[in-house]
Amino acid sequence: MRRTHRGLTVVALLLGMFLAAMEMTVVSTAMPSVVGELGGLALYAWAFAAYMLTATVSVPIYGKLADLKGRKVVMLFGLALFVASSIACGMARSMEALVAARALQGLGAGAIQPVTLTIAGDLFEPEERARIQGVFGAVWGLAGLVGPLLGGAIVHLASWRWVFWLNVPFGLGSALVLALVYHERPERHAHRLDVAGAALLSIAVVSALLAVRSPATGLLALPLGAVALAAFLAVERRAPEPLLPLDLFRDRVIAVSSAANALLGAAMLGMVTFVPLWVQSVLGGTPTQAGSAIAPMAVGWPICSALSGRLLPRTGYRALVRAGMGLTAVAAGALALLLRPGVPLLVPQALAFAYGAGMGLASTPLVIAVQASVPWNRRGVATATTMFFRTIGGTLSVGVLGGVLAHALASGGADGALVSRLLGPERASIDAGVLAPLAGALQGAMGRIFAAVAVIAGAAFAVGLRFPRLALAARTPERAGAPPAPDRP
Template structure:
């Protein structure tokens, strides 16, 4: 039997996550320019939420499929879909077309995020994993350094379409490594996939997103979501092979990790979506400068994650989780208090840096806690469940903030939405009538200010949830939460 080439596969998994990280920073940099060219500021949030929504819905499904049929085929499918939809996104000629292809891109990203992290859990023991997961986050730092600069240069000298094309060569290289060097043994048994659970979960999440975005206007989605999600829980409790086994939530580490992960992801995705918009739309910065505001967060994250990986076996999960979430509260608090129309650019940089360091400590500890709570046969679904809650937190957070922003911009019926699109263009709305420009700038600033307070509130709630994370006893100098089952190969 051929064995997996662990160093090369680790590199392939790093490339897979690098695509996701680079996509986030590059697209955030380019979006104000995309809006100025294609129009559709009212759909601004959907470029992000469509991507996150489709990946959220599929994360637990991919996790279950990887437990049943192996990690490799699911990951190859996800990367292939991501490459094709990235190329299609770059060819978009309208905002609706871009949103549609970003939805498909999210379908691929759901497999890439979940299965990549699950494979890391398979390939390394607990002691190795604590270090590897921390070092693995270095790819986010690299993407954070090159992403905003690359995005800004592409927008300035080429076209925003090229920010999507850059995924293609990286994706093809990743596929080649996985096809040639990743081998696994999977004992396939006849299984019946829980289609009813998958359908209820998908429709429930979609209804919830529409309900959140319609707050103050149309609340129909919320009761519909409640009914569908309650039905999902009932079906999962009876299913022979549930998409998300309800039994795993009997473990406090998984339950608290899910809640805290959802809340800090709402804050994180909100910050990466709306801080660049604030810098470009309110402070009048360039696309490169706007994207650069994310860099301190995405550099601070891997640095803290690598430190967390080394501290984890000595301190346990709880101190890192509580300390990291505390730093996140400080960073988002600075953002909410000090980001004003005449604010110094040092404010978002400092706030995002503290936020990133806090998330680096927290995310690493939460993920490893979840993976060490179950054996191999449930590791895929446990990892997927954790990623599901993190992603759904981001989806709902950005959706809610998008609804807030649109409601503020449309409050004055005399101001057309096309004028808001022009505000984000390279001339920053200089061609608009002075009165309209003042009204529009004020509405944009007010909407974003409300969003920054929502980001801070999500961070505070995550910190409160982290306080309930269980204390884990030490055993021979090693911290474990339950049983750390070895990989099957």
């Protein structure tokens, strides 16, 4: 079998991961302009939620398919689907078409992240893996920083459609290099795919998102979601390889960490999604300014994540978790109080940095505590489970807050078509007598959203206060056969 060119393979993997990681933040600054052209403000949040939902529920499926069918074929499929759906996103002529294309794009991204890390694990020896995983982590952080600014610049200089179309040459380049230089060993591992669990969870989440759109849909969606959730839990209890291993939640550290991650994800995505909309609609800022309003979060997060890792041996887990969640709650509360018409752009920028700093302080001890709470052979699934909750929390948050936005605008009598014009180039042509009430209606709606985000962040802090006392040396068995540690208070 031909030898794999390791260097070129890593470059191709980094490029693919960068595209998938950047997609959420680059789109967040483009979406107000999308609504300005296509209309459909009521579906604003669905463009985010659809992508996140399909990416989240498909990740474990793709991970197991990579063992069943091989890494290369799954990775190339994911890249092909991501590129094709990016083209479809850029060609969308309605918000409904864009949401559908974003759901397909999420299915492509769901393959890229886990298979990229799996291939990296195959290519490098154990002593080299920490270094290369650090490189992938740095690329993920860089994508979070560059995405908002790049999205704003593309919209300002060209069109929002190029935010999606620029994925095409880079995605094709990554796929071509992998096809030519990556040659995997023909090893296969048997797995059982939890397709039923993924489908039922998707139905439950989509039903929850539909329930907030209107009372009529809520009457149908809520019972359907409840039935789907109950069926999902029943399936997971019996599944040989469940999407969500329910037995993990008997451990208090994992249960509290999962709840905290869900609320942190909800607070984070609420901020990333709606602050750019506020900057463009209420402040009348440019897409570039909207991107700069949230970019500092991607600076504060890695700085304080690294700081948290250094402080952990001295402070322990609980102090850092509480400090990080407390800082995030304060930043979210300040967003709700201070984001008013006429506020300098420096205010959301400073609060975004504080937001990221709090997330960074809390996320590192949460992950390490979870990994220390399970045997070696369950660390992967335990870590993935808590990250799963962060993404699901963000998905539900964005969808529900989008429903709050639509309901607030409708109850305030704001005309949807006029509000969409407020976000596009036609803003300058709107009469001042019409513009002021529209901006006021949006400010009122956004105020409700930021208040809800503050409540979510406060709930995360309350959960953080329940984080158990855990010594750094507690429960760190290195292999599956290690005896369990005694329960913690």
